Amino acid sequence: MKNLIQSVLILISVLIAAKGAEEVIYAQVGERVILKPPAVDKYKYMYWRFGSPQGIQLAWRNYLSGNGIDKENKFAWSGSSLVISNIEQNNFGTYYCVTSDPPSDNLAAKQVKLVKLNVTNPSSPLLPGESLSLACSVEDSQGDQKPNIYWQTPNGQKIKNILVKHVTSQHNGKWTCVVKNGENEKHTQISVKVLGELLCMHKYHYSSFPLYLDLSPAFSSTQYTSNSSRITIPCSFAPDITWEHFKAKDIQEVYWQFSPKIPSGVISGGPQRLFTLSLQDSMKWNVNQHTDLKTQDPKKGDLSLTRKLGKEEDRGDYECIMKFKGGKILNRTVRVEVLQIISSPRPELISGQPLNLTCSTGNQLPSDVQLKWSPPKQSSLSPPIPDPHPAKLTIPQVHTGDEGEWECTLWQGSKQLTSAVITLKIEPKLSVWMLVIICSAAVVVILILILIFIFYRRRQRKMRHLRHRLCQCKNPKPKGFYRT
Numbered sequence: 001m002k003n004l005i006q007s008v009l010i011l012i013s014v015l016i017a018a019k020g021a022e023e024v025i026y027a028q029v030g031e032r033v034i035l036k037p038p039a040v041d042k043y044k045y046m047y048w049r050f051g052s053p054q055g056i057q058l059a060w061r062n063y064l065s066g067n068g069i070d071k072e073n074k075f076a077w078s079g080s081s082l083v084i085s086n087i088e089q090n091n092f093g094t095y096y097c098v099t100s101d102p103p104s105d106n107l108a109a110k111q112v113k114l115v116k117l118n119v120t121n122p123s124s125p126l127l128p129g130e131s132l133s134l135a136c137s138v139e140d141s142q143g144d145q146k147p148n149i150y151w152q153t154p155n156g157q158k159i160k161n162i163l164v165k166h167v168t169s170q171h172n173g174k175w176t177c178v179v180k181n182g183e184n185e186k187h188t189q190i191s192v193k194v195l196g197e198l199l200c201m202h203k204y205h206y207s208s209f210p211l212y213l214d215l216s217p218a219f220s221s222t223q224y225t226s227n228s229s230r231i232t233i234p235c236s237f238a239p240d241i242t243w244e245h246f247k248a249k250d251i252q253e254v255y256w257q258f259s260p261k262i263p264s265g266v267i268s269g270g271p272q273r274l275f276t277l278s279l280q281d282s283m284k285w286n287v288n289q290h291t292d293l294k295t296q297d298p299k300k301g302d303l304s305l306t307r308k309l310g311k312e313e314d315r316g317d318y319e320c321i322m323k324f325k326g327g328k329i330l331n332r333t334v335r336v337e338v339l340q341i342i343s344s345p346r347p348e349l350i351s352g353q354p355l356n357l358t359c360s361t362g363n364q365l366p367s368d369v370q371l372k373w374s375p376p377k378q379s380s381l382s383p384p385i386p387d388p389h390p391a392k393l394t395i396p397q398v399h400t401g402d403e404g405e406w407e408c409t410l411w412q413g414s415k416q417l418t419s420a421v422i423t424l425k426i427e428p429k430l431s432v433w434m435l436v437i438i439c440s441a442a443v444v445v446i447l448i449l450i451l452i453f454i455f456y457r458r459r460q461r462k463m464r465h466l467r468h469r470l471c472q473c474k475n476p477k478p479k480g481f482y483r484t
Protein backbone atom coordinates (compact mmCIF):
# COMPACT_ATOMS: atom_id res chain seq x y z
CA MET A 1 0.00 0.00 0.00
CA LYS A 2 2.75 2.35 1.06
CA ASN A 3 4.74 1.34 -2.03
CA LEU A 4 1.75 1.95 -4.28
CA ILE A 5 1.17 5.44 -2.86
CA GLN A 6 4.85 6.18 -3.30
CA SER A 7 4.78 4.99 -6.92
CA VAL A 8 1.67 7.05 -7.68
CA LEU A 9 3.25 10.12 -6.10
CA ILE A 10 6.41 9.59 -8.09
CA LEU A 11 4.40 9.03 -11.25
CA ILE A 12 2.45 12.25 -10.65
CA SER A 13 5.60 14.20 -9.96
CA VAL A 14 7.20 12.78 -13.09
CA LEU A 15 4.11 13.69 -15.11
CA ILE A 16 4.15 17.21 -13.73
CA ALA A 17 7.87 17.40 -14.34
CA ALA A 18 7.42 16.11 -17.90
CA LYS A 19 4.65 18.59 -18.59
CA GLY A 20 6.38 21.56 -17.09
CA ALA A 21 9.86 20.67 -18.19
CA GLU A 22 9.62 21.33 -21.92
CA GLU A 23 12.51 23.56 -22.67
CA VAL A 24 12.79 25.46 -25.95
CA ILE A 25 16.15 26.06 -27.56
CA TYR A 26 16.46 28.31 -30.62
CA ALA A 27 19.35 27.59 -32.92
CA GLN A 28 20.48 28.25 -36.44
CA VAL A 29 21.66 25.62 -38.89
CA GLY A 30 25.32 24.93 -38.20
CA GLU A 31 25.22 25.92 -34.53
CA ARG A 32 26.09 23.74 -31.53
CA VAL A 33 23.72 23.35 -28.58
CA ILE A 34 23.80 21.66 -25.19
CA LEU A 35 20.70 19.82 -23.91
CA LYS A 36 20.82 19.89 -20.12
CA PRO A 37 19.72 16.80 -18.09
CA PRO A 38 16.68 16.89 -15.80
CA ALA A 39 17.07 18.51 -12.42
CA VAL A 40 16.58 15.09 -10.68
CA ASP A 41 20.04 13.64 -10.96
CA LYS A 42 19.25 10.19 -9.53
CA TYR A 43 18.93 7.47 -12.11
CA LYS A 44 20.19 4.04 -13.06
CA TYR A 45 19.95 4.64 -16.78
CA MET A 46 19.54 7.81 -18.83
CA TYR A 47 18.56 7.89 -22.49
CA TRP A 48 18.27 10.78 -24.93
CA ARG A 49 15.72 10.06 -27.64
CA PHE A 50 14.41 12.02 -30.58
CA GLY A 51 10.83 12.43 -31.79
CA SER A 52 9.08 10.68 -28.88
CA PRO A 53 10.01 9.10 -25.51
CA GLN A 54 10.25 5.79 -27.38
CA GLY A 55 11.81 7.33 -30.48
CA ILE A 56 15.27 7.08 -32.00
CA GLN A 57 17.80 6.51 -29.26
CA LEU A 58 20.71 8.89 -29.58
CA ALA A 59 22.66 8.27 -26.40
CA TRP A 60 22.58 6.35 -23.15
CA ARG A 61 24.52 6.31 -19.92
CA ASN A 62 24.30 4.49 -16.55
CA TYR A 63 25.06 5.41 -12.97
CA LEU A 64 28.41 3.62 -13.28
CA SER A 65 29.42 6.17 -15.95
CA GLY A 66 29.11 3.67 -18.75
CA ASN A 67 27.77 5.39 -21.87
CA GLY A 68 27.20 5.09 -25.57
CA ILE A 69 26.38 7.42 -28.42
CA ASP A 70 24.64 6.90 -31.75
CA LYS A 71 26.42 9.23 -34.18
CA GLU A 72 29.82 10.13 -32.79
CA ASN A 73 30.35 13.29 -34.81
CA LYS A 74 26.94 14.75 -34.21
CA PHE A 75 26.23 13.88 -30.56
CA ALA A 76 28.45 13.77 -27.52
CA TRP A 77 28.11 13.53 -23.76
CA SER A 78 29.32 16.41 -21.66
CA GLY A 79 28.71 15.24 -18.11
CA SER A 80 25.01 14.35 -18.17
CA SER A 81 24.29 16.89 -20.91
CA LEU A 82 23.91 16.00 -24.55
CA VAL A 83 25.85 18.14 -27.01
CA ILE A 84 24.61 18.45 -30.59
CA SER A 85 27.11 19.94 -33.03
CA ASN A 86 26.71 21.39 -36.51
CA ILE A 87 22.92 21.31 -36.45
CA GLU A 88 21.27 20.29 -39.72
CA GLN A 89 17.71 20.74 -40.94
CA ASN A 90 16.63 17.25 -39.74
CA ASN A 91 17.96 17.84 -36.22
CA PHE A 92 15.17 20.30 -35.39
CA GLY A 93 12.43 18.71 -33.28
CA THR A 94 11.84 17.46 -29.75
CA TYR A 95 14.38 15.57 -27.69
CA TYR A 96 13.40 13.44 -24.68
CA CYS A 97 15.53 12.56 -21.75
CA VAL A 98 14.24 9.27 -20.30
CA THR A 99 15.53 7.91 -17.01
CA SER A 100 14.96 4.59 -15.24
CA ASP A 101 14.86 4.37 -11.43
CA PRO A 102 12.36 5.61 -11.00
CA PRO A 103 11.27 3.16 -13.71
CA SER A 104 9.53 5.33 -16.26
CA ASP A 105 10.73 3.86 -19.46
CA ASN A 106 8.07 5.52 -21.52
CA LEU A 107 7.90 8.81 -19.67
CA ALA A 108 10.41 11.48 -20.27
CA ALA A 109 11.98 13.20 -17.27
CA LYS A 110 12.62 16.14 -19.54
CA GLN A 111 11.90 17.23 -23.07
CA VAL A 112 13.74 19.82 -25.12
CA LYS A 113 12.41 21.35 -28.29
CA LEU A 114 15.06 22.47 -30.72
CA VAL A 115 13.49 25.24 -32.84
CA LYS A 116 15.01 26.55 -36.03
CA LEU A 117 16.03 30.16 -36.04
CA ASN A 118 16.61 31.92 -39.35
CA VAL A 119 18.69 35.12 -39.22
CA THR A 120 19.74 36.79 -42.46
CA ASN A 121 23.37 37.73 -42.58
CA PRO A 122 24.30 40.34 -45.18
CA SER A 123 27.45 38.88 -46.65
CA SER A 124 28.82 41.82 -48.62
CA PRO A 125 29.57 45.30 -47.28
CA LEU A 126 27.30 48.17 -48.22
CA LEU A 127 27.94 51.65 -49.53
CA PRO A 128 26.03 54.51 -47.94
CA GLY A 129 22.72 54.92 -49.75
CA GLU A 130 22.22 51.23 -50.48
CA SER A 131 19.37 49.38 -48.80
CA LEU A 132 19.61 46.98 -45.91
CA SER A 133 17.01 44.42 -44.90
CA LEU A 134 17.45 42.10 -41.96
CA ALA A 135 15.14 39.24 -41.04
CA CYS A 136 14.94 37.08 -37.96
CA SER A 137 12.30 34.36 -37.61
CA VAL A 138 11.64 31.03 -35.92
CA GLU A 139 10.13 27.97 -37.56
CA ASP A 140 7.79 26.55 -34.96
CA SER A 141 4.53 25.48 -36.56
CA GLN A 142 2.99 23.69 -33.54
CA GLY A 143 4.42 26.03 -30.93
CA ASP A 144 1.83 27.17 -28.42
CA GLN A 145 3.63 30.29 -27.25
CA LYS A 146 4.97 32.58 -29.96
CA PRO A 147 8.27 34.14 -28.92
CA ASN A 148 8.80 37.87 -28.93
CA ILE A 149 11.32 38.68 -31.65
CA TYR A 150 13.07 42.02 -32.08
CA TRP A 151 16.36 43.58 -33.15
CA GLN A 152 18.86 45.68 -31.28
CA THR A 153 20.68 48.27 -33.39
CA PRO A 154 24.45 48.84 -32.94
CA ASN A 155 23.67 51.64 -30.50
CA GLY A 156 21.28 49.52 -28.45
CA GLN A 157 17.90 50.68 -29.80
CA LYS A 158 15.11 48.12 -30.00
CA ILE A 159 13.25 47.74 -33.30
CA LYS A 160 10.85 45.17 -34.72
CA ASN A 161 11.43 44.86 -38.44
CA ILE A 162 14.35 46.07 -40.40
CA LEU A 163 14.30 47.58 -43.81
CA VAL A 164 16.61 50.53 -44.16
CA LYS A 165 16.16 52.19 -47.55
CA HIS A 166 19.35 54.26 -47.43
CA VAL A 167 22.02 53.04 -45.08
CA THR A 168 24.50 55.44 -43.57
CA SER A 169 27.56 54.64 -41.55
CA GLN A 170 25.36 54.83 -38.44
CA HIS A 171 24.03 51.43 -39.44
CA ASN A 172 27.54 50.00 -39.38
CA GLY A 173 28.22 47.58 -36.56
CA LYS A 174 26.83 44.61 -34.67
CA TRP A 175 23.08 44.01 -34.82
CA THR A 176 21.50 41.57 -32.42
CA CYS A 177 18.37 39.53 -33.02
CA VAL A 178 16.69 38.78 -29.69
CA VAL A 179 14.21 35.88 -29.45
CA LYS A 180 12.48 36.01 -26.12
CA ASN A 181 10.20 33.30 -24.76
CA GLY A 182 9.54 33.79 -21.07
CA GLU A 183 12.86 33.40 -19.27
CA ASN A 184 14.47 31.99 -22.36
CA GLU A 185 16.39 34.57 -24.38
CA LYS A 186 18.45 33.88 -27.45
CA HIS A 187 20.76 36.59 -28.78
CA THR A 188 22.19 36.25 -32.27
CA GLN A 189 24.73 38.81 -33.40
CA ILE A 190 25.37 39.65 -37.00
CA SER A 191 27.64 42.33 -38.34
CA VAL A 192 26.69 44.91 -40.92
CA LYS A 193 29.53 46.62 -42.73
CA VAL A 194 28.89 50.02 -44.22
CA LEU A 195 31.99 51.15 -46.07
CA GLY A 196 31.57 54.73 -45.02
CA GLU A 197 33.02 54.42 -41.57
CA LEU A 198 36.29 56.20 -41.06
CA LEU A 199 38.21 56.49 -37.85
CA CYS A 200 39.90 59.56 -36.56
CA MET A 201 42.88 58.73 -34.41
CA HIS A 202 43.54 61.51 -32.00
CA LYS A 203 47.17 62.42 -31.72
CA TYR A 204 47.26 63.01 -27.99
CA HIS A 205 45.26 60.14 -26.61
CA TYR A 206 45.80 57.51 -29.28
CA SER A 207 42.24 56.50 -28.60
CA SER A 208 40.06 56.39 -31.61
CA PHE A 209 36.64 57.81 -32.01
CA PRO A 210 34.62 57.20 -35.10
CA LEU A 211 34.23 59.81 -37.73
CA TYR A 212 32.13 59.04 -40.68
CA LEU A 213 32.97 59.28 -44.30
CA ASP A 214 29.56 60.19 -45.52
CA LEU A 215 27.59 62.04 -48.09
CA SER A 216 25.96 63.98 -45.32
CA PRO A 217 27.66 67.26 -44.45
CA ALA A 218 26.64 66.82 -40.81
CA PHE A 219 29.75 64.74 -40.23
CA SER A 220 32.72 67.03 -40.26
CA SER A 221 35.59 67.61 -37.95
CA THR A 222 37.98 70.37 -37.10
CA GLN A 223 41.64 69.85 -36.33
CA TYR A 224 43.67 72.51 -34.58
CA THR A 225 47.35 73.19 -35.09
CA SER A 226 49.92 75.97 -34.63
CA ASN A 227 53.47 76.70 -35.70
CA SER A 228 54.71 74.96 -32.54
CA SER A 229 52.58 71.82 -32.62
CA ARG A 230 51.85 68.91 -34.87
CA ILE A 231 49.30 68.92 -37.66
CA THR A 232 47.24 65.80 -38.34
CA ILE A 233 44.51 65.57 -40.94
CA PRO A 234 42.92 62.25 -40.09
CA CYS A 235 41.26 59.86 -42.48
CA SER A 236 41.31 56.12 -42.04
CA PHE A 237 38.83 53.32 -42.06
CA ALA A 238 37.79 50.86 -39.39
CA PRO A 239 40.23 48.03 -38.70
CA ASP A 240 37.71 45.41 -39.79
CA ILE A 241 37.38 46.96 -43.24
CA THR A 242 40.02 46.30 -45.87
CA TRP A 243 40.78 47.60 -49.35
CA GLU A 244 39.27 44.36 -50.68
CA HIS A 245 35.88 45.55 -49.44
CA PHE A 246 36.27 48.80 -51.39
CA LYS A 247 37.56 46.97 -54.46
CA ALA A 248 34.49 44.72 -54.31
CA LYS A 249 32.46 47.91 -54.70
CA ASP A 250 34.46 49.01 -57.77
CA ILE A 251 36.43 51.84 -56.25
CA GLN A 252 37.92 54.01 -59.00
CA GLU A 253 39.73 56.93 -57.44
CA VAL A 254 41.01 58.06 -54.04
CA TYR A 255 42.46 61.54 -53.56
CA TRP A 256 42.97 64.45 -51.18
CA GLN A 257 42.03 67.97 -52.14
CA PHE A 258 42.61 71.22 -50.31
CA SER A 259 40.73 74.53 -50.30
CA PRO A 260 43.00 77.08 -48.59
CA LYS A 261 41.43 79.70 -46.39
CA ILE A 262 42.62 83.17 -45.65
CA PRO A 263 42.29 84.33 -42.03
CA SER A 264 39.01 86.18 -42.56
CA GLY A 265 37.44 82.78 -43.17
CA VAL A 266 36.88 83.16 -46.88
CA ILE A 267 37.87 80.22 -49.05
CA SER A 268 40.28 81.57 -51.61
CA GLY A 269 40.32 80.00 -55.03
CA GLY A 270 39.14 76.54 -56.02
CA PRO A 271 40.24 73.29 -54.42
CA GLN A 272 43.70 71.99 -55.29
CA ARG A 273 44.37 68.29 -55.58
CA LEU A 274 47.21 67.33 -53.24
CA PHE A 275 47.59 63.55 -53.53
CA THR A 276 46.11 60.74 -55.61
CA LEU A 277 46.31 57.12 -54.52
CA SER A 278 47.35 54.67 -57.17
CA LEU A 279 44.94 51.80 -56.62
CA GLN A 280 47.04 49.21 -58.41
CA ASP A 281 48.89 46.71 -56.24
CA SER A 282 51.59 49.24 -55.28
CA MET A 283 49.07 51.38 -53.33
CA LYS A 284 51.21 54.51 -53.30
CA TRP A 285 50.34 58.17 -53.04
CA ASN A 286 51.24 60.34 -56.02
CA VAL A 287 51.91 63.98 -55.23
CA ASN A 288 49.87 66.31 -57.42
CA GLN A 289 50.75 69.61 -55.88
CA HIS A 290 53.92 70.47 -54.07
CA THR A 291 53.25 70.05 -50.36
CA ASP A 292 55.41 68.99 -47.43
CA LEU A 293 52.55 67.19 -45.69
CA LYS A 294 53.44 63.53 -45.11
CA THR A 295 51.22 60.57 -46.00
CA GLN A 296 50.93 57.34 -43.99
CA ASP A 297 50.78 53.75 -45.16
CA PRO A 298 47.55 53.49 -47.16
CA LYS A 299 47.77 49.68 -47.19
CA LYS A 300 46.93 49.76 -43.48
CA GLY A 301 43.86 51.86 -44.17
CA ASP A 302 45.45 55.06 -42.87
CA LEU A 303 44.96 57.90 -45.33
CA SER A 304 45.95 60.65 -42.87
CA LEU A 305 48.22 63.59 -43.66
CA THR A 306 50.61 64.92 -41.02
CA ARG A 307 53.55 67.25 -40.43
CA LYS A 308 55.70 67.93 -37.35
CA LEU A 309 54.66 71.59 -37.15
CA GLY A 310 51.70 73.46 -38.51
CA LYS A 311 51.94 76.51 -40.74
CA GLU A 312 49.71 79.48 -41.26
CA GLU A 313 49.00 78.42 -44.84
CA ASP A 314 47.69 75.00 -43.69
CA ARG A 315 44.44 76.73 -42.80
CA GLY A 316 41.55 75.44 -44.91
CA ASP A 317 39.39 72.48 -45.78
CA TYR A 318 40.91 69.11 -46.64
CA GLU A 319 38.73 66.61 -48.42
CA CYS A 320 39.41 62.89 -48.61
CA ILE A 321 37.46 61.64 -51.60
CA MET A 322 36.68 58.13 -52.81
CA LYS A 323 34.95 57.69 -56.14
CA PHE A 324 33.17 54.52 -57.13
CA LYS A 325 31.90 53.16 -60.44
CA GLY A 326 28.54 54.67 -61.25
CA GLY A 327 29.44 58.05 -59.82
CA LYS A 328 28.98 57.30 -56.13
CA ILE A 329 31.26 59.44 -53.97
CA LEU A 330 32.31 59.08 -50.38
CA ASN A 331 33.89 62.22 -49.07
CA ARG A 332 35.10 63.49 -45.78
CA THR A 333 36.09 67.05 -44.95
CA VAL A 334 38.54 67.95 -42.24
CA ARG A 335 38.81 71.64 -41.43
CA VAL A 336 42.19 72.81 -40.20
CA GLU A 337 42.40 75.85 -37.93
CA VAL A 338 45.74 77.44 -37.05
CA LEU A 339 46.09 78.96 -33.60
CA GLN A 340 48.19 82.13 -33.38
CA ILE A 341 49.09 84.66 -30.73
CA ILE A 342 49.18 88.28 -31.81
CA SER A 343 50.92 90.82 -29.62
CA SER A 344 49.79 94.44 -29.92
CA PRO A 345 51.62 96.79 -30.25
CA ARG A 346 54.71 94.50 -30.61
CA PRO A 347 56.38 91.53 -28.89
CA GLU A 348 59.25 93.82 -27.80
CA LEU A 349 58.11 96.28 -25.15
CA ILE A 350 59.31 98.57 -22.41
CA SER A 351 58.20 97.90 -18.90
CA GLY A 352 55.11 99.96 -18.11
CA GLN A 353 53.70 99.88 -21.63
CA PRO A 354 50.18 98.52 -22.25
CA LEU A 355 49.89 95.21 -24.09
CA ASN A 356 47.12 93.26 -25.78
CA LEU A 357 47.76 89.56 -26.43
CA THR A 358 45.21 87.84 -28.66
CA CYS A 359 45.11 84.07 -29.10
CA SER A 360 42.86 83.04 -31.93
CA THR A 361 42.36 80.92 -35.01
CA GLY A 362 40.62 83.80 -36.71
CA ASN A 363 37.27 82.07 -36.15
CA GLN A 364 34.91 81.70 -33.21
CA LEU A 365 35.83 78.65 -31.10
CA PRO A 366 33.10 76.01 -30.60
CA SER A 367 31.44 76.12 -27.18
CA ASP A 368 33.08 72.87 -26.04
CA VAL A 369 36.59 74.17 -26.68
CA GLN A 370 38.28 76.08 -23.86
CA LEU A 371 41.25 78.39 -24.18
CA LYS A 372 43.91 78.58 -21.48
CA TRP A 373 46.79 81.01 -21.05
CA SER A 374 50.07 80.07 -19.40
CA PRO A 375 52.11 83.21 -18.68
CA PRO A 376 55.85 82.91 -17.86
CA LYS A 377 56.44 81.61 -14.31
CA GLN A 378 57.73 84.89 -12.88
CA SER A 379 54.84 86.86 -14.32
CA SER A 380 52.35 88.23 -11.79
CA LEU A 381 49.52 89.88 -13.61
CA SER A 382 47.37 92.45 -11.96
CA PRO A 383 44.50 92.16 -12.44
CA PRO A 384 44.89 88.33 -12.74
CA ILE A 385 43.55 86.53 -15.83
CA PRO A 386 39.79 86.09 -15.39
CA ASP A 387 38.30 82.59 -15.50
CA PRO A 388 37.40 81.32 -18.10
CA HIS A 389 40.40 82.73 -19.86
CA PRO A 390 39.49 85.24 -22.59
CA ALA A 391 41.00 85.07 -26.06
CA LYS A 392 42.27 88.63 -25.63
CA LEU A 393 44.43 89.53 -22.64
CA THR A 394 44.62 93.22 -21.90
CA ILE A 395 47.60 94.07 -19.73
CA PRO A 396 47.56 97.75 -18.69
CA GLN A 397 51.26 97.76 -17.76
CA VAL A 398 53.78 95.07 -18.58
CA HIS A 399 56.60 94.25 -16.17
CA THR A 400 59.98 92.72 -16.79
CA GLY A 401 58.59 89.54 -15.12
CA ASP A 402 56.23 89.19 -18.07
CA GLU A 403 59.19 88.59 -20.33
CA GLY A 404 59.44 85.07 -21.76
CA GLU A 405 57.20 82.48 -23.35
CA TRP A 406 53.46 82.94 -23.24
CA GLU A 407 51.57 79.82 -24.14
CA CYS A 408 47.96 79.59 -25.21
CA THR A 409 46.40 76.11 -25.22
CA LEU A 410 43.10 74.83 -26.58
CA TRP A 411 41.36 72.10 -24.59
CA GLN A 412 38.34 69.99 -25.31
CA GLY A 413 37.48 68.56 -21.91
CA SER A 414 40.72 66.95 -20.75
CA LYS A 415 42.08 66.61 -24.26
CA GLN A 416 44.66 69.13 -25.47
CA LEU A 417 43.93 70.17 -29.03
CA THR A 418 46.90 72.44 -29.74
CA SER A 419 49.00 75.21 -28.26
CA ALA A 420 50.73 78.32 -29.57
CA VAL A 421 53.69 80.17 -28.08
CA ILE A 422 54.91 83.75 -28.30
CA THR A 423 58.12 85.12 -26.78
CA LEU A 424 57.89 88.61 -25.27
CA LYS A 425 60.94 90.81 -24.69
CA ILE A 426 60.53 93.52 -22.09
CA GLU A 427 63.17 96.18 -21.43
CA PRO A 428 63.18 97.62 -17.93
CA LYS A 429 62.01 101.22 -17.84
CA LEU A 430 64.95 102.18 -15.58
CA SER A 431 67.50 101.44 -18.25
CA VAL A 432 65.76 103.89 -20.51
CA TRP A 433 66.16 106.64 -17.93
CA MET A 434 69.70 105.54 -17.41
CA LEU A 435 70.20 105.71 -21.13
CA VAL A 436 68.78 109.22 -21.10
CA ILE A 437 71.08 110.18 -18.23
CA ILE A 438 74.09 108.58 -19.88
CA CYS A 439 73.30 110.33 -23.14
CA SER A 440 72.84 113.67 -21.41
CA ALA A 441 76.03 113.13 -19.44
CA ALA A 442 77.84 112.32 -22.64
CA VAL A 443 76.41 115.43 -24.25
CA VAL A 444 77.51 117.50 -21.24
CA VAL A 445 80.98 115.97 -21.34
CA ILE A 446 81.24 116.63 -25.05
CA LEU A 447 80.05 120.20 -24.51
CA ILE A 448 82.60 120.68 -21.76
CA LEU A 449 85.33 119.25 -23.99
CA ILE A 450 84.27 121.55 -26.81
CA LEU A 451 84.30 124.49 -24.41
CA ILE A 452 87.70 123.50 -23.08
CA PHE A 453 88.96 123.16 -26.62
CA ILE A 454 87.59 126.54 -27.65
CA PHE A 455 88.99 128.11 -24.51
CA TYR A 456 92.35 126.47 -25.07
CA ARG A 457 92.45 127.60 -28.72
CA ARG A 458 91.57 131.08 -27.73
CA ARG A 459 94.26 131.13 -25.07
CA GLN A 460 96.78 129.76 -27.51
CA ARG A 461 95.89 132.41 -30.05
CA LYS A 462 96.17 135.05 -27.38
CA MET A 463 99.54 133.71 -26.29
CA ARG A 464 100.83 133.67 -29.88
CA HIS A 465 99.60 137.20 -30.28
CA LEU A 466 101.39 138.23 -27.07
CA ARG A 467 104.60 136.45 -28.08
CA HIS A 468 104.42 138.16 -31.41
CA ARG A 469 104.22 141.54 -29.71
CA LEU A 470 106.99 140.61 -27.32
CA CYS A 471 109.25 139.64 -30.21
CA GLN A 472 108.58 142.99 -31.97
CA CYS A 473 109.80 144.77 -28.81
CA LYS A 474 112.90 142.62 -28.53
CA ASN A 475 114.86 144.17 -31.38
CA PRO A 476 114.74 147.88 -30.27
CA LYS A 477 116.74 148.28 -27.17
CA PRO A 478 114.77 148.94 -24.05
CA LYS A 479 114.98 152.54 -22.96
CA GLY A 480 115.91 151.75 -19.42
CA PHE A 481 119.28 150.36 -20.54
CA TYR A 482 120.41 153.80 -21.73
CA ARG A 483 119.99 155.37 -18.36
CA THR A 484 122.55 153.03 -16.75
Ligand SMILES: *[C@@H]1O[C@H](CO)[C@@H](O)[C@H](O)[C@H]1NC(C)=O
Nearest residue numbers: 029117118119120135136137
Ligand atom coordinates in the same frame (compact mmCIF):
# COMPACT_ATOMS: atom_id res chain seq x y z
C1 LIG B 1 15.57 32.51 -43.98
O1 LIG B 1 14.77 33.64 -44.20
C2 LIG B 1 14.99 34.28 -45.44
C3 LIG B 1 14.19 35.55 -45.46
O2 LIG B 1 13.02 35.43 -44.77
C4 LIG B 1 14.60 33.30 -46.55
O3 LIG B 1 14.82 33.90 -47.79
C5 LIG B 1 15.46 32.07 -46.44
O4 LIG B 1 15.06 31.13 -47.39
C6 LIG B 1 15.33 31.48 -45.07
N1 LIG B 1 16.30 30.45 -44.94
C7 LIG B 1 16.00 29.26 -44.53
C8 LIG B 1 17.13 28.29 -44.48
O5 LIG B 1 14.90 28.96 -44.22
Ligand SMILES: *[C@@H]1O[C@H](CO)[C@@H](O)[C@H](O)[C@H]1NC(C)=O
Nearest residue numbers: 215216217319321329331332
Ligand atom coordinates in the same frame (compact mmCIF):
# COMPACT_ATOMS: atom_id res chain seq x y z
C1 LIG C 1 31.80 66.40 -50.65
O1 LIG C 1 30.63 66.51 -49.87
C2 LIG C 1 30.11 67.81 -49.73
C3 LIG C 1 28.94 67.77 -48.80
O2 LIG C 1 28.13 66.72 -49.05
C4 LIG C 1 29.76 68.36 -51.11
O3 LIG C 1 29.28 69.66 -50.98
C5 LIG C 1 30.99 68.33 -51.98
O4 LIG C 1 30.70 68.77 -53.27
C6 LIG C 1 31.57 66.94 -52.03
N1 LIG C 1 32.81 66.97 -52.78
C7 LIG C 1 32.98 66.30 -53.90
C8 LIG C 1 34.31 66.42 -54.56
O5 LIG C 1 32.12 65.59 -54.33
Ligand SMILES: *[C@@H]1O[C@H](CO)[C@@H](O)[C@H](O)[C@H]1NC(C)=O
Nearest residue numbers: 227340341342420421422423
Ligand atom coordinates in the same frame (compact mmCIF):
# COMPACT_ATOMS: atom_id res chain seq x y z
C1 LIG D 1 54.92 81.26 -34.47
O1 LIG D 1 53.82 82.10 -34.26
C2 LIG D 1 53.99 83.05 -33.24
C3 LIG D 1 52.69 83.77 -33.07
O2 LIG D 1 51.69 82.87 -32.72
C4 LIG D 1 55.11 83.99 -33.64
O3 LIG D 1 55.34 84.92 -32.61
C5 LIG D 1 56.37 83.17 -33.88
O4 LIG D 1 57.40 83.99 -34.35
C6 LIG D 1 56.11 82.08 -34.90
N1 LIG D 1 57.28 81.22 -34.98
C7 LIG D 1 57.79 80.85 -36.13
C8 LIG D 1 58.99 79.97 -36.05
O5 LIG D 1 57.30 81.21 -37.19
Ligand SMILES: *[C@@H]1O[C@H](CO)[C@@H](O)[C@H](O)[C@H]1NC(C)=O
Nearest residue numbers: 343344345346354355356394
Ligand atom coordinates in the same frame (compact mmCIF):
# COMPACT_ATOMS: atom_id res chain seq x y z
C1 LIG E 1 44.06 97.00 -26.50
O1 LIG E 1 42.67 96.77 -26.65
C2 LIG E 1 41.84 97.79 -26.23
C3 LIG E 1 40.42 97.36 -26.31
O2 LIG E 1 40.16 96.67 -27.49
C4 LIG E 1 42.12 99.03 -27.06
O3 LIG E 1 41.30 100.09 -26.63
C5 LIG E 1 43.57 99.39 -26.93
O4 LIG E 1 43.90 100.47 -27.77
C6 LIG E 1 44.48 98.21 -27.27
N1 LIG E 1 45.85 98.53 -26.94
C7 LIG E 1 46.89 98.24 -27.70
C8 LIG E 1 48.24 98.62 -27.20
O5 LIG E 1 46.74 97.71 -28.77
